[in-house]
Amino acid sequence: xxxxxxxxxxxxxxxxxxxxxxxxxxxxxxxxxxxxxxxxxxxxxxxxxxxxxxxxxxxxxxxxxxxxxxxxxxxxxxxxxxxxxxxxxxxxxxxxxxxxxxxxxxxxxxxxxxxxxxxxxxxxxxxxxxxxxxxxxxxxxxxxxxxxxxxxxxxxxxxxxxxxxxxxxxxxxxxxxxxxxxxxxxxxxxxxxxxxxxxxxxxxxxxxxxxxxxxxxxxxxxxxxxxxxxxxxxxxxxxxxxxxxxxxxxxxxxxxxxxxxxxxxxxxxxxxxxxxxxxxxxxxxxxxxxxxxxxxxxxxxxxxxxxxxxxxxxxxxxxxxxxxxxxxxxxxxxxxxxxxxxxxxxxxxxxxxxxxxxxxxxxxxxxxxxxxxxxxxxxxxxxxxxxxxxxxxxxxxxxxxxxxxxxxxxxxxxxxxxxxxxxxxxxxxxxxxxxxxxxxxxxxxxxxxxxxxxxxxxxxxxxxxxxx
Amino acid sequence: xxxxxxxxxxxxxxxxxxxxxxxxxxxxxxxxxxxxxxxxxxxxxxxxxxxxxxxxxxxxxxxxxxxxxxxxxxxxxxxxxxxxxxxxxxxxxxxxxxxxxxxxxxxxxxxxxxxxxxxxxxxxxxxxxxxxxxxxxxxxxxxxxxxxxxxxxxxxxxxxxxxxxxxxxxxxxxxxxxxxxxxxxxxxxxxxxxxxxxxxxxxxxxxxxxxxxxxxxxxxxxxxxxxxxxxxxxxxxxxxxxxxxxxxxxxxxxxxxxxxxxxxxxxxxxxxxxxxxxxxxxxxxxxxxxxxxxxxxxxxxxxxxxxxxxxxxxxxxxxxxxxxxxxxxxxxxxxxxxxxxxxxxxxxxxxxxxxxxxxxxxxxxxxxxxxxxxxxxxxxxxxxxxxxxxxxxxxxxxxxxxxxxxxxxxxxxxxxxxxxxxxxxxxxxxxxxxxxxxxxxxxxxxxxx
Numbered sequence: 034x035x036x037x038x039x040x041x042x043x044x045x046x047x048x049x050x051x052x053x054x055x056x057x058x059x060x061x062x063x064x065x066x067x068x069x070x071x072x073x074x075x076x077x078x079x080x081x082x083x084x085x086x087x088x089x090x091x092x093x094x095x096x097x098x099x100x101x102x103x104x105x106x107x108x109x110x111x112x113x114x115x116x117x118x119x120x121x122x123x124x125x126x127x128x129x130x131x132x133x134x135x136x137x138x139x140x141x142x143x144x145x146x147x148x149x150x151x152x153x154x155x156x157x158x159x160x161x162x163x164x165x166x167x168x169x170x171x172x173x174x175x176x177x178x179x180x181x182x183x184x185x186x187x188x189x190x191x192x193x194x195x196x197x198x199x200x201x202x203x204x205x206x207x208x209x210x211x212x213x214x215x216x217x218x219x220x221x222x223x224x225x226x227x228x229x230x231x232x233x234x235x236x237x238x239x240x241x242x243x244x245x246x247x248x249x250x251x252x253x254x255x256x257x258x259x260x261x262x263x264x265x266x267x268x269x270x271x272x273x274x275x276x277x278x279x280x281x282x283x284x285x286x287x288x289x290x291x292x293x294x295x296x297x298x299x300x301x302x303x304x305x306x307x308x309x310x311x312x313x314x315x316x317x318x319x320x321x322x323x324x325x326x327x328x329x330x331x332x333x334x335x336x337x338x339x340x341x342x343x344x345x346x347x348x349x350x351x352x353x354x355x356x357x358x359x360x361x362x363x364x365x366x367x368x369x370x371x372x373x374x375x376x377x378x379x380x381x382x383x384x385x386x387x388x389x390x391x392x393x394x395x396x397x398x399x400x401x402x403x404x405x406x407x408x409x410x411x412x413x414x415x416x417x418x419x420x421x422x423x424x425x426x427x428x429x430x431x432x433x434x435x436x437x438x439x440x441x442x443x444x445x446x447x448x449x450x451x452x453x454x455x456x457x458x459x460x461x462x463x464x465x466x467x468x469x470x471x472x473x474x475x476x477x478x479x480x481x482x483x484x485x486x487x488x489x490x491x492x493x494x495x496x497x498x499x500x501x
Numbered sequence: 502x503x504x505x506x507x508x509x510x511x512x513x514x515x516x517x518x519x520x521x522x523x524x525x526x527x528x529x530x531x532x533x534x535x536x537x538x539x540x541x542x543x544x545x546x547x548x549x550x551x552x553x554x555x556x557x558x559x560x561x562x563x564x565x566x567x568x569x570x571x572x573x574x575x576x577x578x579x580x581x582x583x584x585x586x587x588x589x590x591x592x593x594x595x596x597x598x599x600x601x602x603x604x605x606x607x608x609x610x611x612x613x614x615x616x617x618x619x620x621x622x623x624x625x626x627x628x629x630x631x632x633x634x635x636x637x638x639x640x641x642x643x644x645x646x647x648x649x650x651x652x653x654x655x656x657x658x659x660x661x662x663x664x665x666x667x668x669x670x671x672x673x674x675x676x677x678x679x680x681x682x683x684x685x686x687x688x689x690x691x692x693x694x695x696x697x698x699x700x701x702x703x704x705x706x707x708x709x710x711x712x713x714x715x716x717x718x719x720x721x722x723x724x725x726x727x728x729x730x731x732x733x734x735x736x737x738x739x740x741x742x743x744x745x746x747x748x749x750x751x752x753x754x755x756x757x758x759x760x761x762x763x764x765x766x767x768x769x770x771x772x773x774x775x776x777x778x779x780x781x782x783x784x785x786x787x788x789x790x791x792x793x794x795x796x797x798x799x800x801x802x803x804x805x806x807x808x809x810x811x812x813x814x815x816x817x818x819x820x821x822x823x824x825x826x827x828x829x830x831x832x833x834x835x836x837x838x839x840x841x842x843x844x845x846x847x848x849x850x851x852x853x854x855x856x857x858x859x860x861x862x863x864x865x866x867x868x869x870x871x872x873x874x875x876x877x878x879x880x881x882x883x884x885x886x887x888x889x890x891x892x893x894x895x896x897x898x899x900x901x902x903x904x905x906x907x908x909x910x911x912x913x914x915x916x917x918x919x920x921x922x923x924x925x926x927x928x929x930x931x932x933x934x935x936x937x938x939x940x941x942x943x944x945x946x947x948x949x950x
Contacts, residue, residue: 370644376632436659438634463634463661 039167043069045366046161046171048153048311051079053343053355054177055137060363062144069169070146071153071161076134077141079179080344081352084197087133089220091126092202093383096227100385104422117228123202154312158336162312173338173366176318176326177359178307180344192275194299196221206230206296208262210282212270213301214241216382219257221299223385226260233263233295235270235284242382246395248409249388249445252426257384273298306345330372331365332358340365354378377441377460381450386426389453392460393431393441405441406434408466408490410482412446414497417477423447428482430456430469430490437465437491448479455483466491503552505574507539507567516568517541518725519561528556536574539567540726554578564723635662646671702740727823738885741801743921746880747929751940753896754911756780759943772842777896777913778870779841782814784939784946785891786832789866792932794924795889795917796865806923815864815884816844818851819874825851826884828864872896878914889919889929891936913940 044067047058055077058070076083102112141148152164161169182195199221207230211222214236226232234241241257241264242250258264271283271290279296306324313320318334318341319327326341328334334341340362343355357375364371377391398405409429412418418426426446432439442456459469469487474480488494507517517539524530532553539546558575561567633651635643639662643650648670655662713719724732738744757777764775772779789796789812798807812833815826827847829840850856867884870893881892894914901910917933939946 370647371641372644374632374637374640433659436634438659438661462636463655463657463659465659465661467658 040170041069041167042170043067043147044171045069045173045175046071046153046169047175047177048161049079049177049179049307049343050074050077050137050141050148051177051179051343051355052081052352053179053359054079054175055141055359056356057175057177057342057359057363058146059140059144060360061366062146064363064367066363066367068144068146069171070141070148071163071169072148072150073152075150077137077148078130078134082130082133082137084200086352088126088130088200089224090383091129092122092200092224093220093385095122095125096224097385099227108422115229117205119202119205119228122228126200126202154310155315155318156312158316158318158339174340175332175359175362175366176308176311176334176339176341176345177343177355178311178345179355180304180306180350183302183305193273193280194297196299196301199225199299204297208279208294208296209233210235210280210293210295210298211301212298214238214264214266215301216242216384217301218299219382219384223257223260231262232260233293234261234265235268236264236266237269239267241266242388244380245382245388245390246443248395248427248429249390249443252445253382253384253386253388256386256425260385273300304344304350308345330374332362332373333365349378349380351378351380375461377457379453379457381453383450386423386446387449388443388445389449390443391441391453391457392439394443395429395431395441398431398441404434406432406437406490408432408486408488408494410485410489410494410497412479412482415477415479415482415485417479417481418446420477421447428452428486430466430483430486432466432487432490437467439464439466439469439487442483442486444482446479446482452480452483455480502557503554503576503578504572505536505551505576507569507571507573508548509569516566517546519563519565519567521563522559523547524550524556524559526556526558530554530556530576550574550576552576552578633662634659639664639667643667643671727825731824734885735882738883742883742885744880744883744918745921745926745929746916746918747926747933748878748914748916749933749937750899751913751915751937752901752910753777753913753940756940756943756946757896757911767838772838772840772845774845775838775841776844777872778816778868778893779837779844780940780943780946781868781870781891781893781936782816782829782832782840782844783837784936785814785866785868786812787939787946788932788936790833791935792924792928794928795919795932797888797923798886799888799920799923809865811865813863813865815861815867816848817867817869818848820852820854822854825856825861826864826867827851827856827860828862830863866890868893872913876914878916880916881918883918883920888923889917892916892918 045061047054047061047068047070050058050070050072054070054072058068061068070077074083081087099115102115105112149163151167153161153169154164156162156168159170161171161174163169182197196217205225205228209222209225209230209232211218211232211234214234218234218236219241222232222234240247240250241254254264265284265286268284268286271285274281276294279294280298281292281294282298283290283292306326308320308324308326313326316339317336318339321327324345325347326334326345328341328346332340332342332346342358342362344350346358348354358373361371361373379389379391382388393403393405395405395407397403407429409427411427413424415424418424423446426444426449428446429443430439431441431443439456439459441460442453444452444456458464462468466487469484470491470493472484474484485494485496489497518541520538520540522537523535530536530550530553532551533549535547536550537548537559539548555577556574557577560571560573567573633653633655635650635655640650642664646667648667650662650667653662653666653670654660656666657663760775760777760780764773767773767775793808796809796812798809799805800807811831813828813830814832815828818825818827827850829835829843829847832840835843847856847860850860864884864887866887867890869879869881869890871879872893872895876894877897878894879892881890883890892915894916896911896913898909899912900907901912902908903910915933915936917929919929
């Protein structure tokens with residue numbers, strides 16, 4: 034670690050050490066470039082590791098353990114009453130994060146990547162000025178500054194939780210209102226519900242998880258609502274008023290207005306790319322009104338030697354998309370001929386059951402009038418799903434009718450997040466239904482459902498009843 | 502928008518190589534201003550812009566081959582919209598805005614669901630301009646080899662582009678785009694045969710060349726235009742055709758006396774140069790009528806012999822820019838004088854690079870006369886798909902035996918290289934023997950032919 038020195042000249046600078054930035058820095062080092070990584074925070078890892086995917090997954094895992102224990106009763110196993118020590122759970126999560134962040138630090142050090150802890154802003158298209166003094170002049174720069182939670186409107190008490198606050202597990206409230214029925218609202222809602230909180234969800238749209246195919250969401254919602262106190266769709270939060278012992282929340286639902294009292298309120302109002310305070314106005318880098326930097330397929334901005342990856346570039350704000358872009362930008366800087374030409378960015382929701390999909394969705398096919406062939410296989414017909422007592426859900430494979438090319442896949446059920454990778458590979462490879470049906474899938478596993486769904490699409494399935 | 506298609510560059514010319522763009526996308530061009538230099542097998546031409554306006558796109562890098570009728574430039578002349586030349590959909594097209602009003606925070610990327618509007622390309626869907634199905638490694642290979650993978654028709658299931666498709670496209674010669682593929686079949690089956698066959702010949706091992714510059718100074722010049730055309734034709738011929746060479750000498754003492762006498766009389770008149778070649782063309786034509794196999798072509802796919810009942814004799818001309826073979830057509834109905842005049846005219850045009858394409862095509866037999874440059878004997882390579890080629894060496898005075906006496910005669914070395922699939926050694930011996938007899942006596946030549 035080196036503190037910002039005066040007027041340093043470097044080959045390549047990466048701003049931000051999240052899953053986009055640190056991957057880019059490591060790849061650049063492996064390609065023989067001198068790399069300086071500028072990170073504002075004390076630890077590397079970005080939102081994903083420090084206050085995102087990793088802590089949330091460790092909490093979700095804990096809750097799923099308790100759920101499994103509850104349901105083990107029908108298998109003849111009982112564990113008595115659940116007791117939660119949220120401090121210990123928090124410590125466990127902190128430990129997971131610390132270990133992984135330390136790992137990144139070690140990787141960077143081993144590669145000889147110089148890490149400067151400072152905030153960087155562009156002074157011009159070749160120079161970064163570092164807060165606290167010093168400048169870095171660079172040949173190439175990768176902007177990987179990620180995104181931040183949007184701020185709450187003025188006047189609303191700051192004791193309302195953001196998702197980052199909720200992840201820190203400050204307490205286990207008696208009741209919690211989650212504003213926003215998207216993936217974060219649902220994931221965090223399920224965590225607190227699992228810890229014993231009475232959770233309610235308010236969603237503005239008629240459906241939860243608006244982006245996903247309805248058939249996937251329906252299966253999940255049916256399970257999730259069992260654990261929630263109340264799920265209010267087509268509802269709007271009119272006001273949140275802090276009281277000594279909680280919050281009075283006015284909710285408009287179906288033309289009626291109700292006021293309810295909750296111990297805690299978790300509000301999720303989106304993220305914005307961290308591009309506002311980067312000094313980009315001193316460069317020709319183009320930023321739109323949403324704060325998104327325009328890039329080409331090599332992740333280059335309008336300044337050809339400045340790249341933008343991850344949440345600051347267009348596309349879904351996902352760690353795996355950022356990492357891929359980080360590698361592309363690094364290889365482009367090294368002179369390789371590369372491009373972000375991916376056809377499938379898997380989307381994963383860690384509800385219980387999980388939902389995942391990639392490539393073409395049925396919804397998109399309907400909207401655009403693309404002809405598709407859909408093969409669906411229910412987990413209830415799968416040996417392994419029966420054996421683990423998790424038969425809710427299905428796998429669907431979407432293919433092109435004429436060519437049998439696999440265009441999309443959607444999964445709802447246990448381990449959907451793991452199973453979707455086969456779909457992503459199939460789509461990227463330009464695989465056909467026959468490629469999936471003719472690949473031997475191990476028995477008895479949930480992965481057989483992927484093969485079976487392809488069999489259904491191909492009309493060769495033996496494990497479903499034939500119509501007519 | 503105006504789509505400018507590569508115009509017809511002459512009969513039989515279907516493609517040209519981009520030598521130089523005079524403009525770049527974004528430039529403003531005036532009507533009739535130089536747009537692009539294209540070199541065909543025949544010559545380099547500068548193609549002017551048919552419209553004035555802003556150049557919004559061009560197709561073909563320097564060194565790329567563009568085909569007649571292909572859109573090579575899109576010029577924004579203020580008229581209506583036109584589709585730009587087919588290009589892979591760029592990243593920008595994929596970037597649908599992310600618009601979920603009550604969007605929740607996404608601190609957990611791996612956990613995150615994509616927003617309502619997907620941003621990835623909808624893969625492989627039956628939408629025009631969709632990316633072709635191809636594995637990521639194949640796409641990477643295409644990028645490294647500079648091949649536009651979206652222009653390829655994949656040979657794999659569902660139209661999937663395979664690494665071999667990409668390598669074929671990168672290797673030149675064996676185009677992989679569907680349109681180009683169809684044309685190649687019609688135009689030049691020999692190219693395809695050679696490309697496919699080369700890979701299957703046992704012991705053929707094309708290793709990369711060593712770095713010669715390590716041994717001493719070198720100059721590297723790209724193989725282009727006529728040189729490349731010759732390379733293709735000769736490789737095809739040598740790989741495909743089992744060559745046999747039959748050699749003899751013609752006593753042209755009397756023919757030369759006659760020729761020199763006639764030339765003096767006819768000086769200044771068309772055909773007045775009256776070269777030996779014109780007599781040889783006449784004699785060869787007579788020989789071909791008697792031995793049709795040497796005026797035939799072998800159709801290798803249908804396994805048929807095609808006997809041509811017309812006689813078009815090409816002669817190799819060294820133009821300074823490369824080898825060109827002007828063709829004298831209908832030599833069976835032309836006088837030696839006419840043939841001589843045509844040789845003069847076409848050789849001159851060829852040297853100036855102005856010989857019409859049609860005058861270089863449709864030959865049925867070729868003669869190469871390196872005699873004027875020297876050489877006692879040569880083994881020429883057949884001008885495929887012809888069956889035979891005659892090589893002429895230098896006429897020299899030589900001691901020869903006539904009626905038991907050594908006399909000095911003017912001797913013309915001749916070599917007939919022929920396709921052994923079509924004819925045999927005895928055929929060649931008879932053909933060349935007749936040729937030698939005809940050339941040794943001008944009277945015979947005039948009578949018999």
